[in-house]
Amino acid sequence: MNDLLLTFPKGGVHPPERKDLTEHSAVEPLPIPEEVEILLNQHFGAPCNPLVKKKDQVAEGDAVGEVDKGLGATIHASVTGSVKGVGLSAHPIAVKAPSILIQTDPSAEPREWQPSDWKGLSREELLRRIKNAGIVGIGGAGFPTHVKLSPPPDAKVDTLILNGAECEPYLTTDHRLMLEHAEKIVEGAKIILTVLGIKDCRIGIEANKLDAIEAMKTACGKASPNGFNVTVVPLKVKYPQGSEKQLIQSITGRRVPGFGLPFDVGVIVQNVGTTKAIHDAVVLQKPLYEKVVTVSGRGIARPANLMVRIGTRISDIASYLGGTLPGLAKVVLGGPMMGFAVSTLDIPVTKTTSGILFLTEDEIDARPYGQCIRCGWCLDACPMGLLPNEIGVYVEAGHAGDTSQFGVFECFECGCCAYACPAKRPLVQFIRLAKMKAKK
Ligand code: SF4
Ligand code: SF4
Known part of the structure; x- marks a missing residue:
C-alpha cells in the first residue's frame, strides 16, 4: 500500500x-511547576523586550514580552504568580538568552477561556x-x-x-x-x-x-x-x-x-x-502559553505526551515522569534527525519544543566517524539533490567558505545524508560549520 x-x-x-x-498515550497535563523560566527569544526574529519587572504580579495569559520592531511574536505568562527576576537562562540553541523567571502562586485558579463565534x-x-x-x-x-x-x-x-x-x-x-x-x-x-x-x-x-x-x-x-x-x-x-x-x-x-x-x-x-x-x-482568544510535548526514549522511566506550560524546565518534566534511567547517554530536544543534544536539564520548554528524548546507548550510534569512501549514499539520500560528501571534504580541508557551489545554503539540515553515511561522517555538523564560515 x-x-x-x-x-x-x-x-x-x-x-x-x-x-x-x-x-497510544493520551495527552496528560503536567502539574504546574513551582516556577517557570520564560525565554524572550522563542521565535524567528528579534528577542522580545520584557514588559514586566521584578515583583510584578502576572496572571496566566498576560503579555510579558513584546518585540518593538521587526519580526517576532508576543510572549505570555504561562502561570499566575510573581516575577522573581528578569535575567538570563539556558537556551536550547543559543546557550544563554534573556528570560523572565516567574514564581507560581499555588492558590491561583486556572484561567477560563470562553469560546465565541469567529465567523x-x-x-x-x-x-x-x-x-x-x-x-x-x-x-x-x-x-x-x-x-x-x-x-x-x-x-x-x-x-x-x-x-x-x-x-x-x-x-x-x-x-x-x-x-x-x-x-x-x-x-x-x-x-x-x-x-x-x-x-x-x-x-x-x-x-x-x-x-x-x-x-x-x-x-x-x-x-x-x-x-x-x-x-x-x-x-x-x-x-x-x-x-x-x-x-x-x-x-x-x-x-x-x-x-x-x-x-x-x-x-x-x-x-x-x-x-x-x-x-x-x-x-x-487564548494566547500560546502551553503546548503538547512528546517525552520519550528508553532513558526516561515513563514516556508520555504531556501538555506543558511554556517555561517549564526539562528537569521538572523528568522528575514528574519518574526520573531518568541507567544507560542514559544523550538528551535531545526535538526529533533525533533534526533535534539538538543538550548538556543540562535546566533548560525551559519553548513554543517550538516538540519533543524531549532521553536516549540510551543502544538508541544512538556513538561509533567514531571515518574517511569518506566515495560510496555516494549521501547523494542518493539527499532530498535536495546536494553534494554533502563534497561539503564534508571541503570543511575538513579548511575550505568551508568555498562550499556554496555544493548547495550548502539550500540544505535544511534534515540529516538524511548523515543517517545514510556508512562512515558515520557528521555531515550536518560539517554543513552548519560551512554555513557559518561561508556567511562570514
Ligand atoms: S542535511 Fe542537507 S545535505 Fe544532508 S540530506 Fe538533508 S538537505 Fe541534503
Ligand atoms: S555517504 Fe559518507 S562515505 Fe559515502 S560518499 Fe557520502 S560522505 Fe562519503
Missing part, C-alpha cells in the same frame, strides 16, 4: 520509527487575534504566524497544506493532537482559509497514523463546508515527508525553487499543532 501513496521523488530515508513508546470577523481582526496570541510555527523554527499568513499580494496563493506528517522518529505530538482535537484543527484550517481568502486545504498525514487519518477525515466530513474544500491526503512513510518543500511536492507536484518560499508556488503550509493554536487564539 505504501508504494501507492503520495511522496516526494528524490532522496529520503527510513529511520526506525520508535513511536510505539508514546503513540463574520474581518481578515484584519483574525490576524490581530493570531498576532496578539503570540502564535508561531510550533513545529519548526518558530516563524511568526501572522507574518506567514500575510503573503505578498502578487503571490497568488491557492492552496493551504496542513502538515500532519510528523515524520521524525519518536515524536507523537501531532498524532495525538489529530486524534484528540481533530475538529478544532479543521476549524483552525477554515480560519486560515478565511484569512488567505482561498477555499482549498489538504491535510498531509503519513500512513503510519491510520487512526489520525480516520479522525481527521471524520472531522472534515462533519465540518459544514461553507464553500471550503478540506481533505485528507495519506502520504508514504518516508523521512523527511514533513519538510515544507517535500510536503508541497508530494501533495501538489509543485517544486519550490532552491531559495524560494512556498508562496512562490501558491502554497502556504501550517503544522497541525500551529493550526490548533490558531483555533484557540481566534475562538477562545
Whole structure:
C-alpha cells in the first residue's frame, strides 16, 4: 500500500520509527511547576523586550514580552504568580538568552477561556487575534504566524497544506493532537482559509497514523463546508515527508525553487499543532502559553505526551515522569534527525519544543566517524539533490567558505545524508560549520 501513496521523488530515508513508546498515550497535563523560566527569544526574529519587572504580579495569559520592531511574536505568562527576576537562562540553541523567571502562586485558579463565534470577523481582526496570541510555527523554527499568513499580494496563493506528517522518529505530538482535537484543527484550517481568502486545504498525514487519518477525515466530513474544500491526503512513510518543500511536492507536484518560499508556488503550509493554536487564539482568544510535548526514549522511566506550560524546565518534566534511567547517554530536544543534544536539564520548554528524548546507548550510534569512501549514499539520500560528501571534504580541508557551489545554503539540515553515511561522517555538523564560515 505504501508504494501507492503520495511522496516526494528524490532522496529520503527510513529511520526506525520508535513511536510505539508514546503513540497510544493520551495527552496528560503536567502539574504546574513551582516556577517557570520564560525565554524572550522563542521565535524567528528579534528577542522580545520584557514588559514586566521584578515583583510584578502576572496572571496566566498576560503579555510579558513584546518585540518593538521587526519580526517576532508576543510572549505570555504561562502561570499566575510573581516575577522573581528578569535575567538570563539556558537556551536550547543559543546557550544563554534573556528570560523572565516567574514564581507560581499555588492558590491561583486556572484561567477560563470562553469560546465565541469567529465567523463574520474581518481578515484584519483574525490576524490581530493570531498576532496578539503570540502564535508561531510550533513545529519548526518558530516563524511568526501572522507574518506567514500575510503573503505578498502578487503571490497568488491557492492552496493551504496542513502538515500532519510528523515524520521524525519518536515524536507523537501531532498524532495525538489529530486524534484528540481533530475538529478544532479543521476549524483552525477554515480560519486560515478565511484569512488567505482561498477555499482549498489538504491535510498531509503519513500512513503510519491510520487512526489520525480516520479522525481527521471524520472531522472534515462533519465540518459544514461553507464553500471550503478540506481533505485528507495519506502520504508514504518516508523521512523527511514533513519538510515544507517535500510536503508541497508530494501533495501538489509543485517544486519550490532552491531559495524560494512556498508562496512562490501558491502554497502556504501550517503544522497541525500551529493550526490548533490558531483555533484557540481566534475562538477562545487564548494566547500560546502551553503546548503538547512528546517525552520519550528508553532513558526516561515513563514516556508520555504531556501538555506543558511554556517555561517549564526539562528537569521538572523528568522528575514528574519518574526520573531518568541507567544507560542514559544523550538528551535531545526535538526529533533525533533534526533535534539538538543538550548538556543540562535546566533548560525551559519553548513554543517550538516538540519533543524531549532521553536516549540510551543502544538508541544512538556513538561509533567514531571515518574517511569518506566515495560510496555516494549521501547523494542518493539527499532530498535536495546536494553534494554533502563534497561539503564534508571541503570543511575538513579548511575550505568551508568555498562550499556554496555544493548547495550548502539550500540544505535544511534534515540529516538524511548523515543517517545514510556508512562512515558515520557528521555531515550536518560539517554543513552548519560551512554555513557559518561561508556567511562570514
Ligand atoms: S542535511 Fe542537507 S545535505 Fe544532508 S540530506 Fe538533508 S538537505 Fe541534503
Ligand atoms: S555517504 Fe559518507 S562515505 Fe559515502 S560518499 Fe557520502 S560522505 Fe562519503
